[in-house]
Structures are given as structure tokens and as C-alpha cells.
């Protein structure tokens with residue numbers, strides 16, 4: 256009889272423990288992983304920015320690594336966008352820092368449809 260009384264108690268304890276564990280997991284959004292301070296984008300010979308979208312923290316740096324085909328990075332007219340990487344750039348890496356939070360779409364004006372965006376997150 257004694258053990259029968261203990262078993263439900265143990266089951267309740269186990270459920271409470273599981274509940275606490277789930278509660279801890281749910282606290283995750285209160286302490287999200289911060290966005291990275293840097294990101295790399297490859298401007299490929301296949302006429303694409305890879306990845307097409309990157310995210311960095313405010314003040315973060317994005318480096319475009321230009322492969323053998325010449326490309327540029329021309330930002331949409333969005334307040335806070337950094338200077339364009341104009342002209343035709345091949346076999347070189349060029350960085351821009353992003354001081355302002357927001358979403359900054361860009362394109363390569365040499366290759367219609369070749370576009371990407373940088374999302375800058377945080378205060």
C-alpha cells in the first residue's frame with residue numbers, strides 16, 4: 256500500500272520537473288542569441304550574392320568577397336545605408352559597416368536581378 260501512495264507522488268514530481276524544464280526552455284526568447292557582429296557574402300561567378308540575405312548587429316560589418324566575375328554592390332536609397340561598392344570588382348574583398356538598424360536591399364547594377372539585402376538588428 257505504501258508504495259501505491261508513493262507512485263502517484265513520484266509521477267506528480269516528475270511532471271513538475273518536466274514543467275520546470277519546459278519553463279526554462281520557454282525563457283529562451285527573453286535572452287535571444289545576439290546577432291553576429293560580422294557576415295560574409297560571396298558575389299559569385301554564377302551571378303548571385305550568396306547568401307542573398309545576411310543579418311548583423313548594429314555597428315556590424317559585412318564583407319563582400321568578389322569572385323572572378325566583376326560585380327558591384329549598389330544600395331537602395333534607404334537612410335542609413337553605407338556607401339556603395341561601385342564599379343566592377345573581381346578577386347577582391349570589400350567591407351562595409353552598418354551603423355544604423357534597418358533593412359538595406361542592394362543590387363549589382365551590372366547584372367539585372369542580382370540582388371541581396373542586409374538586415375541590421377539592435378539599438
Ligand SMILES: [Cu+2]
Pocket residue numbers: 302325326327363364365366369
Ligand atoms: Cu554582378
